[in-house]
Amino acid sequence: EAGVAQSPRYKIIEKRQSVAFWCNPISGHATLYWYQQILGQGPKLLIQFQNNGVVDDSQLPKDRFSAERLKGVDSTLKIQPAKLEDSAVYLCASRGGTGELFFGEGSRLTVL
Amino acid sequence: SQQGEEDPQALSIQEGENATMNCSYKTSINNLQWYRQNSGRGLVHLILIRSNEREKHSGRLRVTLDTSKKSSSLLITASRAADTASYFCATDQTGTALIFGKGTTLSVSS
Numbered sequence: 001e002a003g004v005a006q007s008p009r010y011k012i013i014e015k016r017q018s019v020a021f022w023c024n025p026i027s028g029h030a031t032l033y034w035y036q037q038i039l040g041q042g043p044k045l046l047i048q049f050q051n052n053g054v055v056d057d058s059q060l061p062k063d064r065f066s067a068e069r070l071k072g073v074d075s076t077l078k079i080q081p082a083k084l085e086d087s088a089v090y091l092c093a094s095r096g097g098t099g100e101l102f103f104g105e106g107s108r109l110t111v112l
Numbered sequence: 113s114q115q116g117e118e119d120p121q122a123l124s125i126q127e128g129e130n131a132t133m134n135c136s137y138k139t140s141i142n143n144l145q146w147y148r149q150n151s152g153r154g155l156v157h158l159i160l161i162r163s164n165e166r167e168k169h170s171g172r173l174r175v176t177l178d179t180s181k182k183s184s185s186l187l188i189t190a191s192r193a194a195d196t197a198s199y200f201c202a203t204d205q206t207g208t209a210l211i212f213g214k215g216t217t218l219s220v221s222s
Binding site for chain 2: 004033035040041042043044045048055056091093098099100101102103104105106108
C-alpha cells in the first residue's frame with residue numbers, strides 16, 4: 001500500500017513570494033489534514049478535510065494561507081505572501097480506520 | 113492549542129537501557145496516541161490506547177493511561193540506537209483533530 005505522498009520536499013523562497021504544497025493521501029482515506037511543524041515543536045493543525053469539505057480551519061491564517069481538496073482526493077496548501085515566520089515543515093496526513101494518522105515525509109519551507 | 117505536554121523534553125540513555133516518557137493532558141479524551149519522528153522525516157504511528165484501557169503493549173513498547181490523572185507514559189525497553197528520535201503524544205477528542213504535544217527527544221548512544 002502506497003503511503004502519503006508530498007511534494008516538494010524542500011522549498012526556499014523570499015518573503016512575500018508564494019508557494020504551493022501538494023499532498024496525495026492513502027487511497028480510500030476520507031480525512032486529510034495539514035499540520036505545520038516549527039523546528040523544535042509538535043505539529044499544529046492548520047486544516048482538516050472530510051472528503052472535499054472543510055471540517056476545521058480555525059487555525060489557518062486565512063489572510064495568507066489557503067487549501068483545497070478538489071474531488072476529495074489530493075490536496076494543495078498555498079501560502080501567499082509568505083512571511084519569515086512561515087518557515088516550517090508542512091505535514092500532510094490521512095486518517096486510517098482505527099483513528100491513527102499516516103503522515104507524509106513533509107515539505108520543508110525556508111523563507112528568506 | 114496545546115493539549116499534551118511531554119516530559120522530559122530531552123532524554124539521553126545508553127543502548128540496552130529503558131526509556132520512559134510521560135504525557136499530561138487537560139481535557140477528556142477518546143484515545144491517546146504516540147508517534148515517533150526521525151530527524152527530517154514524517155511522524156510514524158506507534159500505538160493507540162483508548163480511554164477505557166489502562167495498559168497496552170506492542171513489541172518493546174508499553175503504554176499506560178491514567179484518565180483520573182490525565183496522564184500517559186511510554187516505556188521503550190532495551191533501547192537501541194535506532195530508537196533515537198522525537199516522540200510525541202497526541203490526544204483524540206470528539207469533534208477535533210489530533211492535538212500533539214511538543215515532544216520528547218530521545219538519544220540512545222551505543
